[in-house]
Amino acid sequence: MSGVNPTPEKKHRPWVKWVVGVLVFFLGVGIGGSGSDPTKSSEYQDLQRQLSSEQAKVKTSEERLDELEKQLKDTEEKLSDLEDQSDELDKRSKELDEQKKKLEEQQKSQDERQSQLDEREKSIASREEEKKKRAEELQAAQRQAEQEQQSQQVQQVQTNEATQQAVPQAPQQQATQNVGTVHGGAFCSSEGATGISDRGGATLTCRVAADGRLRWKR
16 A cells, blocks of 8 residues: 555644744834834834735745645645555556466467377377278288189189190090089189089089189089
8 A cells, every 4th residue: 555644734834923923023112112103103114014015925825835735645645546556557467477377387288288189190190001001911912812813723724724635535524524512603623514503502514704714604
């Protein structure tokens, strides 16, 4: 709160009484030394004028002093208000500093969380990329295995055809060759061989399909 001392109340000024007393003294001396009407003497008139002049000066001085005291009081009140405002500003500044500190802590926490999220996202992306790579490698391996299997089947067919051309079989043996249960559409190796379908029990024959390969067909 304000440390300004309150303005003292207006007091009677002793020097005013002293000046008036001196003038009254001289006025009395002038009256006592005159045998006639003292108010008509030149000394009395001079003292009267001096007294009036001094009283006017005293009044002017008192008015000026009152004005100065009023200004001083107003200044002290303004200083008190300024000190109150300064205290309020200090309080608000402290609150702002605390809020700024909290915001900085929140920002730091958010930055840490964002960093963790970025790391997790990077890890997930890396795992997904690894899965994709493995899937592509697996598909490539499957395609290669299928190609190798098809190549082996073609070679087997070609070998069988060459064998059949080199060593002709009796027609009755080809007609009676049966390999057992087979799956329709699957690859086969002996053209003309027969088998029982695993679906419905129909008789299937190993023959060249539209793709140029030997398959079990009706």
